[in-house]
Amino acid sequence: xxxxxxxxxxxxxxxxxxxxxxxxxxxxxxxxxxxxxxxxxxxxxxxxxxxxxxxxxxxxxxxxxxxxxxxxxxxxxxxxxxxxxxxxxxxxxxxxxxxxxxxxxxxxxxxxxxxxxxxxxxxxxxxxxxxxxxxxxxxxxxxxxxxxxxxxxxxxxxxxxxxxxxxxxxxxxxxxxxxxxxxxxxxxxxxxxxxxxxxxxxxxxxxxxxxxxxxxxxxxxxxxxxxxxxxxxxxxxxxxxxxxxxxxxxxxxxxxxxxxxxxxxxxxxxxxxxxxxxxxxxxxxxxxxxxxxxxxxxxxxxxxxxxxxxxxxxxxxxxxxxxxxxxxxxxxxxxxxxxxxxxxxxxxxxxxxxxxxxxxxxxxxxxxxxxxxxxxxxxxxxxxxxxxxxxxxxxxxxxxxxxxxxxxxxxxxxxxxxxxxxxxxxxxxxxxxxxxxxxxxxxxxxxxxxxxxxxxxxxxxxxxxx
RNA sequence: GGCGACGUAGCCAAGUUGGUAAGGCAAGGGUCUGCAAAACCCCGAUCACGGGUUCGAAUCCCGUCGUCGCCUCCA
Numbered sequence: 384x385x386x387x388x389x390x391x392x393x394x395x396x397x398x399x400x401x402x403x404x405x406x407x408x409x410x411x412x413x414x415x416x417x418x419x420x421x422x423x424x425x426x427x428x429x430x431x432x433x434x435x436x437x438x439x440x441x442x443x444x445x446x447x448x449x450x451x452x453x454x455x456x457x458x459x460x461x462x463x464x465x466x467x468x469x470x471x472x473x474x475x476x477x478x479x480x481x482x483x484x485x486x487x488x489x490x491x492x493x494x495x496x497x498x499x500x501x502x503x504x505x506x507x508x509x510x511x512x513x514x515x516x517x518x519x520x521x522x523x524x525x526x527x528x529x530x531x532x533x534x535x536x537x538x539x540x541x542x543x544x545x546x547x548x549x550x551x552x553x554x555x556x557x558x559x560x561x562x563x564x565x566x567x568x569x570x571x572x573x574x575x576x577x578x579x580x581x582x583x584x585x586x587x588x589x590x591x592x593x594x595x596x597x598x599x600x601x602x603x604x605x606x607x608x609x610x611x612x613x614x615x616x617x618x619x620x621x622x623x624x625x626x627x628x629x630x631x632x633x634x635x636x637x638x639x640x641x642x643x644x645x646x647x648x649x650x651x652x653x654x655x656x657x658x659x660x661x662x663x664x665x666x667x668x669x670x671x672x673x674x675x676x677x678x679x680x681x682x683x684x685x686x687x688x689x690x691x692x693x694x695x696x697x698x699x700x701x702x703x704x705x706x707x708x709x710x711x712x713x714x715x716x717x718x719x720x721x722x723x724x725x726x727x728x729x730x731x732x733x734x735x736x737x738x739x740x741x742x743x744x745x746x747x748x749x750x751x752x753x754x755x756x757x758x759x760x761x762x763x764x765x766x767x768x769x770x771x772x773x774x775x776x777x778x779x780x781x782x783x784x785x786x787x788x789x790x791x792x793x794x795x796x797x798x799x800x801x802x803x804x805x806x807x808x809x810x811x812x813x814x815x816x817x818x819x820x821x822x823x824x825x826x827x828x829x830x831x832x833x834x835x836x837x838x839x840x841x842x843x844x845x846x847x848x849x
Numbered sequence: 850g851g852c853g854a855c856g857u858a859g860c861c862a863a864g865u866u867g868g869u870a871a872g873g874c875a876a877g878g879g880u881c882u883g884c885a886a887a888a889c890c891c892c893g894a895u896c897a898c899g900g901g902u903u904c905g906a907a908u909c910c911c912g913u914c915g916u917c918g919c920c921u922c923c924a
Contacts (some may be wrong), residue, residue, distance in 0.1 A: 539850080639924090694873065753872050757889085764881090840882080
C-alpha cells in the first residue's frame with residue numbers, strides 16, 4: 384500500500400511522491416531560542432521525528448533540516464534585560480534545546496542551520512527580490528510586496544482583501560500594503576547588525592527559513608513542517624518569498640501538527656502557561672511524552688494534563704510488560720496458542736503499516752501493537768518459552784522502535800548487586816516453602832524499598848528493577 | 850468580522866471515497882497466589898443536538914449549540 388499524506392496546501396490527502404526517487408528532503412521549523420523550550424515544542428519535534436522515522440522505515444533516505452532562529456526582537460530584548468550578548472543567549476538555549484531533543488529520543492537533524500550563519504545568502508535573496516520588484520526598500524527596511532504575488536494566501540486559504548491587517552496592531556504606514564512584511568530590518572543602536580546595501584541591519588523572520596531551505600536543501604523540497612500556528616503568516620510568507628526567487632513550487636507537502644492544549648487553551652509564550660521540557664523530563668520519561676503524542680493524530684489538538692500523563696505512564700508499563708522474559712521453568716505453550724501468536728505478529732505488522740501509511744495514523748498503529756502485547760503476555764502466561772516468545776518480541780521492539788519508543792525496562796540489569804538479589808530471592812523461596820510468610824514478606828517489602836519488585840507465580844519467583 | 854478545525858463510552862482516543870464503533874487509562878467481576886504484585890479472562894458507547902439525502906450514515910448536506918486555532922510573536 385502506498386503512503387498517503389495530508390497536505391495543508393491542497394487540504395486533502397494524496398499519494399506521497401518525492402521529487403527524487405527514494406529520497407526525502409524535509410525541513411521543519413525550529414524554535415526561536417530566547418527561552419527554554421516547552422512541551423508544545425516537544426510535541427512538534429516528536430511528530431516530525433516519528434514521520435521521519437517512518438519514512439526511513441519505508442526505505443527512504445531522509446535529509447532532515449531543522450533551523451534555529453538565533454536573531455530576532457525577543458532574543459535581543461531578553462539579552463538586553465539580562466545584560467548579555469544576544470548571541471550568547473541564543474547559544475545557551477540552542478544547547479539546552481539539543482539536550483531536550485536528546486532526552487526525548489529524537490534523532491539528531493541532518494543539519495541544524497542558524498539564521499546568523501545565512502546572512503550572505505539572505506542579503507543576496509533580498510537583492511534579487513528588489514530587482515524583480517517583489518520587494519522595496521524604505522529607510523533601511525526592506526518589505527516584501529504581497530500584491531505582486533498573485534497567489535498570496537494559497538496556503539492559509541486567505542485573500543488579501545479579506546484580511547483586516549491592523550485590527551490588532553498598528554500598521555507601519557511606510558508599507559504599500561498593510562500585509563507587506565519585512566525581509567530586512569534596519570538595526571537600531573546597539574542591536575546585532577550586518578552590513579548590507581541598505582545599511583546595517585538583520586534579516587526578517589521569514590526570510591531566514593527561505594534562505595536555509597535554498598542553501599541546505601535546494602529550490603524544491605518534499606516536506607515542510609511545523610506547528611499549525613505557523614501556517615499564517617510564517618509559511619505563507621516563506622512560500623511567497625521563495626517562489627518569487629525560484630519561480631518554482633517550493634514544498635510539495637506542507638505538514639502541520641495540532642497544538643498542545645493545556646487546560647483547554649494553547650500553551651504559548653504569550654499566555655505564560657508553559658511547562659518546560661526539562662521540567663517534564665525530571666518527573667517522567669521521554670517515552671511518556673512521546674506516547675502521549677502517539678495516542679492521538681498529529682493534526683489534532685493534544686490534551687495535556689495530569690490525568691492523561693498518568694494514563695500514559697500506565698500504558699507505557701503495559702507496553703514494556705510484553706518484553707519481559709518467559710516465566711521461570713516455562714514448559715512451552717500449547718500449539719494453538721503459539722499459532723495465534725504467530726498470526727498476531729503478521730496481523731500487527733500489516734495493521735501497523737496500514738495505519739501509518741494513512742497519513743501517519745500513530746494511534747491506529749499503537750492499537751495494533753497493543754493487540755500484540757496482549758497476545759505475547761497471554762502466551763507467556765500459558766507457559767511459552769523465551770524462544771517461543773522471541774519472534775513476537777522482536778517484532779514488538781522493531782515496531783515500537785519505528786515510533787521512537789525506547790521501552791527500556793531493566794536498565795540496571797547488569798548491576799553488580801544482581802547476584803545478591805538472586806541470593807535473597809532464593810532464600811525467600813525457601814522461607815515461603817517453610818511457610819515463614821512473615822519473614823518472606825519482610826524481604827519482599829525491604830527489596831521493594833530498594834526498587835526491586837518481586838513477583839511470585841506458580842512456577843517460582845522473578846524479580847526486576849522498578 | 851474573516852479563514853479553519855473539532856464535538857465518539859467516566860477520561861484520552863482511532864475510525865469520515867457510507868454498510869451496523871480499534872486501542873489505552875480508570876471502575877467492577879473473575880482466574881492465579883499464603884498474601885501482594887504482575888499477567889490473563891469478562892464487562893461499557895449508536896457516535897453534541899435537530900433536520901435531510903440514502904436500502905443503509907459516526908462517516909455526505911443544511912441548521913443550532915459548544916470548544917479551539919489563526920488573522921500580532923508563537924511548535
